[in-house]
Amino acid sequence: MPELKAFLEGGGEAGALIRAHGWDSTLLGPIREWPQSLRSSLGIALRSPTASAVFWGPDHVFLYNDAWASLLAGGRHPWALGRPAREVLADIWPALAGQFAGVLRNGKAVNRIDELLVRNLGGETFDSYWSYSLLPVAGEDGRIAGILAQVRESTPFVLRGRREALMLRMAERLRLVGDPDAILEAALELVGEEVDAARIGYAEFDEEAGTISILGCAVKPPLADNKGTFPTPDFGRDIGEDLRAGRTIRIDDSARDLRLEDPRVRKTYAALGVASALVVPIVSGERFRAMLFAHHHEPRRWMDHEAALLRQATEHVWREISRARAEAELRRSEERYRRLFEQANDLIVLATLDQVITDVNPAAAAAIEMPPDEIIGHSIADFLAPGQFDQAKRMLQQKIEHGGTTQHELIIVSRSGRRLNWDINSTLTLDKSGNPIGLHAIARDVTERRRAEERQRLLVNELNHRVKNTLALVQGLALQSFKDGRDMAEARAAFQLRLAALAAAHDLLTRESWEGATLEALAAETLGLHDGGEARIAWQGPPVRLNPKAAVSLVMALHELCTNAAKYGALSVPGGRVEVGWSVDGDLLTILWRERGGPPVRPPERRGFGFRMIERALAADLDGSARLDFEPEGLICRIEASLADAATRGEAP
């Protein structure tokens, strides 16, 4: 009766299996006796493209199509055909029995979306998610005789959703964390919510040293936090290569894993308490950098979901840690530059393109004599001497037009009004696209150098003046010495002696740093020169200091007196003597030159240059008077000077 099995035609392999199945001794009996309701519903199921089945009778005898057959893992197809649901779906039957019974009893369809069913197949327990409908099928007597079921496994979609949700939470949690350790702690804790393992950890690979360092762990008993550094080969044969290649490593049972046979490797796993492990490496820039891992103290099969989650988390953690480290490095770098800025002796000023000051270092603030926060916000113009701002603006314009650095000197005015010369190097600050956004200036205070240069200039001028004056003096001496009618040889000798006296006076003053000289020293210098060691000139008096100009004049005068004495006076004959004495009465200095034992003295018919000079020069330079008395027994020269004047008057050294 082939027509009785016609409903199985077009039912695929499953239909053929059903047709060939020996049903006679089963609960359903031979196919020719199957009720029409079963035939019809099974016909629908067999022709359905989705996983469909009929569970018939109070025992829910299982008849399924090809699509369902492919869901039956673990060699249950075709064993399952014609068996009661409680046997075929034994692992999840406790969850389903009530639903099946309900459909038969109440005739109400059941529709479930993404229902969690904890599977236990081949000794392994795992979560699975299913969307299914159980439709009641009425028998010929109108009572519900069976169930037409349609099912779709949604485990991958549900788990992907869970991973995405977790990654979103992780991104949210780590986004604002700056410390790499805190990032690790939070990330590992989150991964632990989805990956059921006794230890979730993060490790970094040191390529040069060939070591792996565990930097962070989230643990559950009995495993412990196992931070530390391990040689890569200690983790097993080929493991290092797999990691370098970016391949995920699954170790379901370390005791049976052939890659871990080496005793040294076994020791490592034993020390870490690891019976199973899932390791996901991070390859960045084509180099193996770090890894996220799950360790468990018992053998277990790692699910794709866990590996996928670990991979996603790994990449995220690596990115965040790299970011945090870069930020920390940037902070350290900024700190270093800040310290340079703070401690620099150079003066550093930052400003906008409008020349408004945005920052100054302590050295610059100290020079300006204001705290930095009072300087910031001011225009650079506020600290420049009049007219200097135009130069600053010109320099800025030059940098904007031609780029580069400008070096120029500006006069800064400090709060107390001190004028400072700053030698300034300034450069534009550019944004990422190279547009100028401000300027920074590094300056050196050259005020002291400029002052020294000015002093130098004054000194050179002064020196020039003195040389010219001395030359004029020499000119005077020459003109006077070589006046018409003089004997040439005599004039030459007189001139040379005068030059020698002038030179001696300068020597003396140079030794005294041009701060004047004592009368005692002057007398010793001049009179000693003329005395020739015969002790015919004696000098005596209290300590008196004369200014340079008075000193030179007195030396020249004493020289002329000595020359005259040697030529015409007491020193022109043996036995003649000269006494020089000086005394001080209040401000009045009196110097007395007295000659004795010379030839009788007669007043000269004409006063020579020597005497004229004594009278005039001493009068002018000592602000006093010089009187010559031609007494018959010897020449007397009486010099009176205002001591205060002679000691204070004079050119600056």
Next chain:
Amino acid sequence: MTGALRILLVEDEPIIAMTAEDMLDAIGCAVVASAATLEEALAASARGGFDLAMLDINLNGVQSLPVADLLKQLGKPFIFTTGYGADGCGPHTDVPLVAKPYRIVDLEAAIARAIGERR
């Protein structure tokens, strides 16, 4: 010595002053007054009795410009003498300047210019 130009000599260095006197004498001028300090020079300028003043710019470290200002105010011709360069004349840049040590010809030319400009 009728016709001799009467000179006020302001010079702080006596020997240079003596030289100047001899030079002036040689070119037919007579030193009728002399001063070695700013005070003396101001007093002598105010007193008058001279035709031209010969003024050392630096009197013992003191600038003699006030004397120049006074002479200008009085309408008296004058010349500068200096051991420095050309600076130090203040506003009197048109006044003849003789640098030390001076030559008699320079002195003569400067005096001629100063007098000439007056006449």
